[in-house]
Amino acid sequence: MSTALPHKRGWCPTAWQPMAAGDGLILRIRPRLARLSPDQMRLVADTARIHGNGAIDLTNRAALQLRGLSYNSWEQALQSLIAADLVDEDPGREARAILIAPDWQHGDDTHRLAIELYRRLDELPALPGKTGLAIDTGRVARLTGNSGDFRLERGETGDIILRADGRAAGVAIRHGGEIDALIGLARWFTESGGGEAGRMARHRAALPDWARGDLRPLSCATPPEQGAHPLGTALALPFGRMDAAMLELLAGIGGMRALRLTPWRIALLEGVAPTVPAIPFGDPRxxxxxxxxxxxxxxxxxxxxxxxxxxxxxxxxxxxxxxxxxxxxxxxxxxxxxxxxxxxxxxxxxxxxxxxxxxxxxxxxxxxxxxxxxxxxxx
Incomplete structure (x- = not known):
């Protein structure tokens, strides 16, 4: 593989385009559904340790950043992450920032829509680097306060709505047409000059008639507190920081089914009871x-x-x-x-x-x- 590594600073890194920092390169991983299996957790820990300085950050878009990678070895790290299905083999698809309500259940609307969106990523137009898509269609709103330019949410009426960031209300979308509508709004954004504004909330063009509505999303619930969670255990990560040793420890905890990433510097330990002594609880303050x-x-x-x-x-x-x-x-x-x-x-x-x-x-x-x-x- 021969990949040209850009030297500019200040944009959001991806796995295919790491960013230079004072401690080396930063490589960002966006796991599908923001969920890692124990084997994937161990692979990320090994990659962070072997190719970087072992430091790992959880971002406010529920991604992981590996720090301290070298110019000589980051491509090896990339290939191991692709093999583990943690990075898309296509750089364009990997660059898509998709934020998913982390308490999704298999087969529910959030899970259904996320799976369809991943399958149809190639239908999205070219978008500015920090543009994001949010799916938050559970019966409790989780992501209203988090970044997402084009949003599928649960409305106050119970309908699934499409909402452009910066607009207080959205429009109801028929079942089965949600991803069509999301892709359509993204295409309208680029065609109407949104690339110059950079983000949906700064784009002042009037929305197309079909994307206008008066349905407000549900009021956002507060993030989970550290401790017991319906999925298992919520673990505070102060400053979003963990390291390879901690991730490896979490992967080995009895009952661990998966690690779910959230945008609140909290990790969800799926299947793990909060009474397990090995859990490295952080300072919730x-x-x-x-x-x-x-x-x-x-x-x-x-x-x-x-x-x-x-x-x-x-x-x-x-x-x-x-x-x-x-x-x-x-x-x-x-x-x-x-x-x-x-x-x-x-x-x-x-x-x-x-x-x-x-x-x-x-x-x-x-x-x-x-x-x-x-x-x-x-x-």
């Missing part, structure tokens, strides 16, 4: 904290992030975001408190994004921690 990998793993970052985030978390009521730079990769939206790296120091803002004007700046980690602790004590 850190699920309200967004922190990128920071320096030195990211060349854009000028500060370490996650140690500081864990230090600040007990003092913050609400959402905390610690970002290595103003790009704000870990969280696009505002947080109750955001601390942003700036030339080796920090600036902070409240109810803001990483690139918003600062409330205070030129702070060392100790300065920042002391300021936050004093402010929240006073409150």
């Amino acid at each position: 850190l699920l309200a904290v967004d922190a990128c990998v920071g320096a030195p793993a990211c060349p854009r970052a000028s500060v370490e992030t996650r140690t500081l985030a864990a230090r600040l978390a007990p003092h913050i009521s609400g959402r905390l975001h610690v970002s290595g730079c103003a790009k704000g990769c870990a969280r696009a939206g505002p947080a109750d408190l955001v601390a942003t790296g700036d030339n080796g120091r920090f600036r902070i803002a409240f109810h803001a994004r990483a690139d918003d004007p600062a409330y205070a700046e030129d702070l060392s980690p100790d300065d920042l921690a002391a300021l936050i602790e004093s402010m929240f004590r006073a409150a």
Whole structure:
């Protein structure tokens, strides 16, 4: 295989197009149905260990990122992942970002529609790199707050609706025509100039008549808490981080049928009871904290992030975001408190994004921690 590896930075990596970072290449895996068997878990762990630095991230689109791969061996990693049916042999199909409500059951609408969409991926037009498709048609909404440009959801009336991201309501779709409608909306997006906007929510063209409706999706349920889950056990992964050893440990737990990935930095251990002693439960308080990998793993970052985030978390009521730079990769939206790296120091803002004007700046980690602790004590 001879694959030209791009050297640009800042886009979303795939398995076929890894992205350069400070600790090596990042290779992203999007397992079908966001589900890995124990054998696939072991294969991913071996790949992360042999070809990378062993670090694995769970992303907010329910994908896995292997870190620290080398330019000399990432193609070997790719081939082993293709052989394990974890990566599509076609780069175009592999690049499709599909988000599926993780509590699907075999044969239900979400499962049915996801299987059909995977089968028909070649019918989708060329879309901007970060464009995503979401399928969330269970009786409880799970993904309303998660990224997805073209969405199949359960409406308040019980119908399955098609909704364009950025629009509050969608249109009911007849049974059996859902994927036709989803593909049709994606084609309209490209034909109407959506590529220039980049994302559906930023595309201001009026929707075609057939895609307009007034049916709202179900209100989104909160993500599961760590512990018992209808599928088995929900496991918190602070900052979305695990490693090869942890994934291998999970694969060997008695009763493990599969690992399901979610967009909330929570993994679902299918078939595993929460009382199993081997489960490496994480600190659930850190699920309200967004922190990128920071320096030195990211060349854009000028500060370490996650140690500081864990230090600040007990003092913050609400959402905390610690970002290595103003790009704000870990969280696009505002947080109750955001601390942003700036030339080796920090600036902070409240109810803001990483690139918003600062409330205070030129702070060392100790300065920042002391300021936050004093402010929240006073409150």
